Amino acid sequence: MLNESKLEYGRLSLVFGLLLRWLSWFSRERIVLLAAALALGIGAIKPWYQLPPTTLDAFKTNLSVTHLGRGLSAFFVCLSLMLIFRPSPSSxxxxLSYWCGFTIALLFPYFVTTWMPTIDYISAFIYDREGSVTAHVKMNANQIQAQWKQNIQLTPSSPITTTFDLPFRNARFFQLSSWDRVWKSGFGYSRSFLAFIGRGWMMSGLGFGIGLTALYLGLGGSGKGAFQIFLGDMSKFLPGFAIGFGILVISILLPGMVNYQLDAMFARGEYHQVLVVSRIVSSFFPPMNTDETFLKRIAEAGFYGDEPEPSLISFAKGVERYRLKDLAGAEGFFQESLELNPRRAVVRGYLATTILNQAVQYYNTSYNTEVPNTRKPGSAIDRFEQVLRVFPNHIEAMYDLMLASFVNGELERSAKIAKQIIEAESYAQLPNLSLLGQAYLHSAWITYKDGDPALAWKKFRQSTDPKTWDSMEEEGEP
Structure with a gap:
């Protein structure tokens, strides 16, 4: 009996010993590294940036390059797991690897806005037009229930003329109050760009921060020792990072300075030099290709210097006709320019805006304040649809088309456009409350007309309660 007790005690001691040894393996560093690997794993799965695919296709671009960020996260997931099981402290x-990964993640907005300017233009355009729609909804909120939007008039649209918001005009640009624009426009941390940032980028940045914390936690065992090592690392890493940061800042500011000099060269009649320098600048700093003033100056220099570029000349003529409010004439020139160069984003934006403003004119001028029922918005609907063929998921055009279709008695079309708005807003980091509220309201109306008041009530709740937006849009779709 005594031997059996001793044997049982020995077994329990062995089990508890193994358990304690296993638990001791989970140090602070390993647990935090595991959390870093989890965050980086999410960053490798989720997209780093997102925009509607049909819009990207229309602009002849894609987000495939941004998938490299997901590959970076996947690499550091493997590195984190390797470090968890390593026998010695981190080197x-x-x-340095984690600091480099963290830096690359922080520079991701810069890489996209600088070397993929079409992506930046699309996000800026959609974000700006969402603001216009929000203002329209708020301004006409009292008319929503008054004859159910029959009295609402539409607001003309405006094009995005540039995504390059770093003009160098005088020495005051170098004042500290102006340098927030370098961070927002130069490094890509603008509201419009971040409006479509993906969870993958955010979780990857968090993962790199957690991973660095874990590596320093595992050094020396004492906070003072880890801090001393951190200071030593900074003394080694910061000079290189500072040099790289300085080069980036110069590369961001220099095109604005050269652009300022190009105005002076154009005024002196040095048209050939303007064309040569402009081509060099646009090659090394692609955002200049989305600047209206820059492109118009190239067109004019080419025209006066007998080196014309037909697509840009057509664009410059279109801009002039647009400013003279000759929308039909402007549309023809923009269409011609786009056919010659389908990849020029600013031309597509101008063309979409021109057609949209024609549709708004057709819609508003058909309105009779004395007899609202004689309104004939059908002529505007075709133009709204043409805008969406030129610029798919154009938020303002979809909103106007949804409203015009409803006023025209085409409830099914209105509900279909509402569904497209809801889908388009799913790509935004923070969906537009006013726009989604109106979309769900139109979706509820057609459901009620189809004889399903219970589902209509649920959809009406979605128009007023954002907490219900993720539920049941599949059921009872028109």
Missing amino acids: RAHR
Whole structure:
């Protein structure tokens, strides 16, 4: 009996010993590294940036390059798991790797806005037009229930003329109050760009921060020792990072300075030099290709210097006709320019805006304040649909088409456009409350007309309660 007790005690001691040894393996560093690997894993799965695919296709671009960020996260997931099971503390090379990964993640907006300017233009355009729609909804909120939007008039649209918001005009540009624009426009941390940032980028940045914290936690065992090592790393890493940051800042500011000099060269009649320098600048700094003033100056220099570029000349003529409010004439020139160069984003934006403003004119001028029922918005609907063929998921055009279709008695079309708005807003980091509220309201109306008041009530709740937006849009779709 005594031997059996001793044997049982020995077994329990062995089990508890193994358990304690297993638990001791989970140090602070390993647990935090595991959390970093989890965050980086989410960053490798989720997209780093997102825009409607049909819009990207129309602009002849894609987001495939942004998938490299997901590959970076996947690499650091493997590195984190390797470091969890390593027998020795992390080396400086490991920490440098994490600092480099963290820096690349922070520079992701810069890479996209600088080397993929069409993506930046699309996000800026959609974000700006969402603001216009929000203002229209708020301004006409009292008319929503008054004869159910029959009295609402539409607002003319405006094009995005540039995504390059760093004009250098005088020495005051170098005042500290102006340098927030360098961060927003130069490094890509603008509201419009971040409006469509993906969870993958955010979780990856968090993962890199957690991973660095874990590596320093595992050094020396004492906070003072880890801090001393951190200071030592900074003394080694910061000079290189500072040089790289300085080069980036110069590369961001220099095109604005050259652009300022191009105005002076154009005024002196040095048209050939303007064309040569403009081509060099646009090659090394692609955002200049989305600047209206820059493109118009190239067109004019080519025209006066007998080196014309037909697509840009047509664009410049279109801009002039647009400013003279000759929308039909402007549309023809923009269409011609786009056919010659389908990849020029600013031309497509101008063409979409021109057609949209024609549709708004057709819609508003058909309105009779004395007899609202004689309104004939059908002529505007075709133009709204043409805008969506030129610029798919154009938020303002979809909103106007949804309203015009409803006023025209085409409830099914209105509900279909509402569904497209809801789908388009799913790509935004923070969906537009006013726009989605109206979309769900139109979706509820057609459901009620179809004889399903219970489902209509649920959809009406979606128009007023954002908490219900993720539920049941599949059921009872028109």
